[in-house]
Amino acid sequence: MLKTGIVGHQNSQFYFKNFSSQANYKMVGIFDPSFQFEIPSTFPKKLIFSSFGELLNQSDVLIFASAENTYYPLIELAVKQGKLVFLHSTYYFSIDELSHLIKLKEEAGGMVEVYHPYLWHDAFIEYGKLSKTPLLVESSQSGLERKDLIPAIRNQVNAILTRYSSNIKRVTANIISSFSEVPDIIILRLDFNNGSIVNIMVNSIEKEMHHTMKFFEYNSHYVIDIIQNQLICSDSVNDFKTLLSKKNNTADSMLQKQSYNFYYNIMNHLPPQNSIENEYNTCKVMEKVKEKMRISINIF
Missing domain, CATH: 3.40.50.720 (NAD(P)-binding Rossmann-like Domain)
Structure with missing residues (x-):
């Protein structure tokens, strides 16, 4: 104890x-x-x-x-x-x-x-048991307030980097603003040295809430739907859709799973899944996003 x-x-x-x-x-x-x-x-x-x-x-x-x-x-x-x-x-x-x-x-x-707010979502955990190395990730989140775009894309980068090494070759960010300097859409692309690509988009224009992460691997395709609590798999062997319990994916339930995992890693001398090193790598990526925002704002 x-x-x-x-x-x-x-x-x-x-x-x-x-x-x-x-x-x-x-x-x-x-x-x-x-x-x-x-x-x-x-x-x-x-x-x-x-x-x-x-x-x-x-x-x-x-x-x-x-x-x-x-x-x-x-x-x-x-x-x-x-x-x-x-x-x-x-x-x-x-x-x-x-x-x-x-x-x-x-x-x-x-x-x-x-x-992390959804790294211990059951869909993410189940995907982790099945996945190998994603070749392409397409992540999209909408129905957000404009003020929440930066935290949202940061959480997505943070979650995805737990599945990759920190060996990022290139970071490309694009900002779309309609009526003010505050972005309405942020689009981020990460290119890794192994050839893998991650595309992330968060937007406040589309009001319907959705949050999906698509992972394309060799001969397989996985879709995590955070809002609908689903994991969808399509591969060369079989197709399936797993509906997961909303009760198991509340903020309280996910923290409980993370805290148990924290204890397990301590007892077994294993590194944490969302480590301070992962936060450091996420912060480096987000600096590129903020730099793009500064450039977009100060164009004259």
């Missing part, structure tokens, strides 16, 4: 509910700098820590539930001490900050896992 602490107020209920319900984790406490001004009534008082250092010393696992980079110095301390660290997001971290965390982790011998 791993002694577990949570840092950060935002999303803390989400993590507390999931990790405290599992036999593999024992909840030690929760810390946030804001607790010195107001202690939340949503947690038992005995679990509230006023000192990060105390929580750090008493925990094997530290979950950083808030995404803001103001928690970065605390994450640094945890990684330096070789703790098992679970991050809600690295969205606000720079490439240099991620690189520094990787270096600290390697020196201290700890582990850093990062939450």
Whole structure:
């Protein structure tokens, strides 16, 4: 049983509910700098820590539930001490900050896992059991708000890179904006040194929500439908469609699967599926997207 602490107020209920319900984790406490001004009534008082250092010393696992980079110095301390660290997001971290965390982790011998909103969707898990090396990936997501396009395409890159090496040859980004500088559509292409290609499109113009990922392999074709909870396979041997339980693919259920996988990897000395290294590679790709956005905006 791993002694577990949570840092950060935002999303803390989400993590507390999931990790405290599992036999593999024992909840030690929760810390946030804001607790010195107001202690939340949503947690038992005995679990509230006023000192990060105390929580750090008493925990094997530290979950950083808030995404803001103001928690970065605390994450640094945890990684330096070789703790098992679970991050809600690295969205606000720079490439240099991620690189520094990787270096600290390697020196201290700890582990850093990062939450992903659908990497533990049953369709993605089942596809992982069947797949070899995709030659072409076509990923599309619509029904998004414009402000959500960058996070959405980042999550897609992040998920897809877990199936590939980080050996990216070329990144090509295209931005389409209709009435303002904020993009309505982002199209991203990744070319890998082995010849594989990934095309990703996210858009806010099409209002109907859909999210599909198509994987084309030698003699086989797989379609993951995140919204409809489906995995469709077509190959030289057979065709099938698997309808998956919505109940097993809620945010709570997917976090539970990821946290179990986190524990399994710790116990078996295996690398995490969504590692800090994968986040670093994702961040490098996203820099190209942001660069394209800056170029598109500053054209005069």
